Amino acid sequence: MIKAGVYGGTGYMGGEAIRILLEHPDVTLSWATSRKADNISFSHPNLYGSAIDFIHPDDITPCDIVFLALPSGLPMEIVPDLISSGHKVIDLGSDFRIKDPLVWEKIYNKTHISPELIKEAPYGIPELRREEIKGARLIANPGCFSSAAILGLAPLIKNNFIDNEKIIIDGLSGTAGAGAMLHKSIHHPEIANNIVPYNVTKHRHTYEIEQELSLLNNNKVTVHFSSAYVPIVRGILDICHVFPKNRTSLEELFSIYESFYLNEKFVRIYRLPKDKNTSWQYKPYPWVSTVAGTNYCFIGLDYDDERNRVVVYSVLDSIGKGGAHVGIQNMNIMFNLEEDTGLKRIGAHP
């Protein structure tokens, strides 16, 4: 059994890591931390009766792997010690994602105190970097919008299929993505009948997406990204508008995507005939609800042949395939387990 710890257990990301590690057949959850160290059910009422409680971070014991669910800036402080004492580390946060420390420092407005660790930490998208992840000590788990956008655009970018300068992405997020910290914009009476734009320009995930897509394309890729909260809880949708260099067809697009993700268990290209029972206007696109609480990313495609635009719909759960679940997928790779161990949950409906 792999001994695992969760550092920072009170937030939604930490809570989800705890939940799926408790259900993982090859893992013993050794501990989860909270500075307040009070009853875990106050933070996560779903865990009432689940035989785990918080410990104070000062009381952690050695284990095989540590998941960090911490605010940005804290991981870089504690990772060096964790690594040097023999732990493998999955940073679910953002401290090691951006490979250029100067860029990181500009967008996070902090000095990076462990820049030497940035380089060795693979950007943890298994579908693109499986081999690097296998041998790593430290994983920079990707951002949620970034995961959806990179998985959604990789086939086109890798095939140099589209205009690199005009990639427009509207990222729509459920409120779980805003976190457990109270905030006026996420107060139920405020948001329940609203759509709340935030980080409309220069969203931090923009830089991750540009970095990873540029690497895939061997050329600079510019991403125009904006985000908004919608009043759902779990899951994000990246709507990506891109412009093919040449005219194409929906058939060709599906073919590119299906071959790119041919052997991947957790990325599904959503291709269904039109449902005869629904009206003309509803082709089946992937719905965020179907991936909530799972490690799946579903991708849908459409093409405007009058105006030569491709629309890519990429959905995942920000604390699922865009967070804690993909962290466990990375752990499985690092420990030579079957990649889907403990991650086979099928999404619920409705």
Add this chain to the structure above:
Amino acid sequence: MIKAGVYGGTGYMGGEAIRILLEHPDVTLSWATSRKADNISFSHPNLYGSAIDFIHPDDITPCDIVFLALPSGLPMEIVPDLISSGHKVIDLGSDFRIKDPLVWEKIYNKTHISPELIKEAPYGIPELRREEIKGARLIANPGCFSSAAILGLAPLIKNNFIDNEKIIIDGLSGTAGAGAMLHKSIHHPEIANNIVPYNVTKHRHTYEIEQELSLLNNNKVTVHFSSAYVPIVRGILDICHVFPKNRTSLEELFSIYESFYLNEKFVRIYRLPKDKNTSWQYKPYPWVSTVAGTNYCFIGLDYDDERNRVVVYSVLDSIGKGGAHVGIQNMNIMFNLEEDTGLKRIGAHP
């Protein structure tokens, strides 16, 4: 491996049975039926890519157990054949719940064509009828509101603790409980900002609850039940107001409930100290979200010592512990599996 079939797979109850049978380690899902027999993803987009598709009911093959997720009136037509051809049957519907055929016929406004099977079918609440279920060929799986109410009140009724004549229950249901059939009251624009009362008197579940509680008490129990939809999707809450024969205390009440459900894995008495970080008004009561998609029933308690009233909050998922999941729990009992096999899911948060 147990070979299982799901009869009536297009609705929410059938879809949930399919989902958890697909994940059950000791079950092979042989088939799921739909008269239209089209792509299963049109009914359940979560199952896209899950290597199962509908068959027409005429094409079913023999298996060990069949789950029926059918409108009332259909099970009584097909169960005799299924039983006589050696199947065990879990009826997730209502055809065999009411033990007096005359009462059944009055409230369902139909003639019962298999009354001889009613008697042999245990009312499938494992916590109360485990031994009967073990040897049964046919289970009458309980109604959702009924499960919550019976589990919530059994400790008090069994102990003859309360006034049998004044049991008032407000059952609040998410819209999944209304089913997949389109209906004006469940149209999103209509209900999203609403609370929609329905079946305000003589709700069919009333008769199940009265029947089972009367059996437990050996005396007639009268239940005043009303229901309403609230704009959540999964889960129901039964708010039960009852009046103790003598003055009591919260401490005594918890003690009664905790000893009654001492060894039960799926019924949890929600007893937490008040969270110091929340305001005076929020004691922790169980939340429906914490049991959505699981086989858990959480029960909370309160007592008004000025007016000698007990309030019991009982939450479960209408297609979880109040439906398909408890059906699988019953199957586990019938096949001598560990009772929680395939049912260990912890609820999600948020």
Add this chain to the structure above:
Amino acid sequence: MIKAGVYGGTGYMGGEAIRILLEHPDVTLSWATSRKADNISFSHPNLYGSAIDFIHPDDITPCDIVFLALPSGLPMEIVPDLISSGHKVIDLGSDFRIKDPLVWEKIYNKTHISPELIKEAPYGIPELRREEIKGARLIANPGCFSSAAILGLAPLIKNNFIDNEKIIIDGLSGTAGAGAMLHKSIHHPEIANNIVPYNVTKHRHTYEIEQELSLLNNNKVTVHFSSAYVPIVRGILDICHVFPKNRTSLEELFSIYESFYLNEKFVRIYRLPKDKNTSWQYKPYPWVSTVAGTNYCFIGLDYDDERNRVVVYSVLDSIGKGGAHVGIQNMNIMFNLEEDTGLKRIGAHP
């Protein structure tokens, strides 16, 4: 023109008072206060561009009537000065509702510093106390659950029609009723898929309801009240279960209610034939959405003739007929305006 001020403008009650006073044809809104005195659009984005901004409470100027939207305990500090300087006052809070100061002090856990004003302040339900309101200097505007319950039960209580000891009320509230103050239970990810019980016993409104119903009946009335938040924003529903002294009929019940509220503009007894286009289970009951943002209370009725129970559904908006709007109705009465001036809004659908 009546000059009006709103004391405490940042919360939802204060914001609603501002909105409808701005639209009132016979009122000039002189000021609205906020200790922070910043841009009103931060508190109420709907008021962007509406030519009003907050002032500090120290800067208020004399006017004809002041609406108080303040936390409990503050009104009793400032009302004596406001009254003695010639203002009429509508307290939208709870300082003057409970007529026995000892009861008030017990349930609000404070010493009342203006007990002499309690007696002169009519409990502001116009349908029951129109004459007292006409001559008053100070109105104790009722609580939201209380308004719904008192209006919903007054016809039965006044007619001595039901058992005074077994009145059970489940009060369901939208989250606007929880206020603008951030709170974990109202954080969108927590409540969006939940029903959140709170104040399950000894809710402060219980005492108002008991006080007013006892006065109507000339006998002690006991109310068993519990409340819960549901994930809608505006509006409350009181589900009242009561037991007639003698058997009755739906026809008799409607007749009692319709004659009781015969000439009332803002209380509507919701009596519709069953919609032929909906299924058997949906009789038309009043929906909270139809009264959101208005001064209407809609009341629906049902009767279980098997068990002799009456169910009363009473809906209103907690900051509408249960708050700021009825405050303006009281103002209209005090200033001899047509009672519905500035209050004719029809609810929206959907």
Add this chain to the structure above:
Amino acid sequence: MIKAGVYGGTGYMGGEAIRILLEHPDVTLSWATSRKADNISFSHPNLYGSAIDFIHPDDITPCDIVFLALPSGLPMEIVPDLISSGHKVIDLGSDFRIKDPLVWEKIYNKTHISPELIKEAPYGIPELRREEIKGARLIANPGCFSSAAILGLAPLIKNNFIDNEKIIIDGLSGTAGAGAMLHKSIHHPEIANNIVPYNVTKHRHTYEIEQELSLLNNNKVTVHFSSAYVPIVRGILDICHVFPKNRTSLEELFSIYESFYLNEKFVRIYRLPKDKNTSWQYKPYPWVSTVAGTNYCFIGLDYDDERNRVVVYSVLDSIGKGGAHVGIQNMNIMFNLEEDTGLKRIGAHP
């Protein structure tokens, strides 16, 4: 008093027209039609007690102005008669919006039987075509997404400020925009936790937007539009991504918009300093809830100076400023009333 009729009263657009005409001080609502002609409260429970009921379309009587809230294809059948019998007509539908009949026939897949009326019917955006509207007999009221997009982009297009070829719009709609007709995608259990893309390419409103913006710019404008439903009820948000020909600044952008809409009562440029009380990530953008049920369009702006992209957020209510309310604004213009008569409602909060 203007005598008005509403043709097609059962849908949400018709219901909203009825509601605001009932409250309009200079209008008498003569009739509203429904083929079923049953109780209006079954369609619009908010109108219970409002002294209006449906009549059959065969029973209509002459009046001054008729509002059509009909499915596409019906208006062109009845408008010629209405016009020739002296009625003014506001078509809230789409039969007269597209000025090229061949384009209309292609996208609506019907033959247009009144092409001669298309030309005389101004596309009814008062802010752009006030003079034409004043003298018109027939108004082609704009589509909801179109209104938001055209108002949101007109200042930039008119000033020839941006690249005409790369205008990307994500239109997000509440479910009221899907209409009262039952549909699986709008069934509450399906959409409540979802974002539902539809009409992802070649949405019919695309052609209106391109037509009107091209006229404003005197050059061909290409619009890349996609739409999705989000689980709110009222209101739409158009997120418009555009690319300035030259680098610009937020200050310059606000200046362009504020001067363009200087004297307009119903278009507000949402420009607020950052709220000191919110975190770094929330600048104030306009929220759809603030315009629900009103005739306002709020516009927000942002600029990415690293990548030279402008983001325009345009919010309105699809049956408010994007539907029935702007229809009444057009009526006011046609009848020489103050343009805001009967339209002064301030949005609610929360």
